[in-house]
Amino acid sequence: MTKEKNSFDPIGTNAEILRFFKQQWNQIIDWLKAEPSDSFIVRILKAIGKVLAVILFILLSPVVAVTLFIAFLLAF
């Protein structure tokens, strides 16, 4: 029995697993590119991306980290 091309073997090597996820990722990207920019799913994904960017921006702020550290020390 011959193995079907591009099929996913659950007991495969790491390279095969990575290739599988890359293939799936490319399929998602292709599907998103084909979607119109004002469609519901694209707008939802843009909103989620915006929220994550704001959270990351805040969490990477040294001022926030230092202020919380001082607040912790003052009450400790």
Next chain:
Amino acid sequence: MKKILHDIWNDPILCRPLFLICVFFFLAHQIAEKWMDIHLKWADNYLDMLVLMPILLTLYTVEKMHFRHIHVSVSRSEIIFLTLIVGFISEFVFPYFSYRFTYDLFDLIFLWIGSLAFYLDRYFLIKLSVK
């Protein structure tokens, strides 16, 4: 670096009455509590939470403008998420590390009042500067 410090020192954001009042009350309370051993129940419990967000958001704005060079005021979503993150850390993360921190709903209410005060201050500042 010297230029950045000079710019920060001359930044009108740091001269806003809300920021100065909050810093004054924060320092006065810390001095009274730690050095003079004067304890006011309400202030010991909630004053720090009330003044935390106006101070933190002002410093965050200064960092954004002078260190990240983004010359846009703090947005509404940034205020909301920063308040959510600070509320979560102070009320749910800190109690794991010290028994002095306890979960209190009023802490969160005062945190949000502080954020609202900062938002209204920015809103009226922008509104007045447009006029």
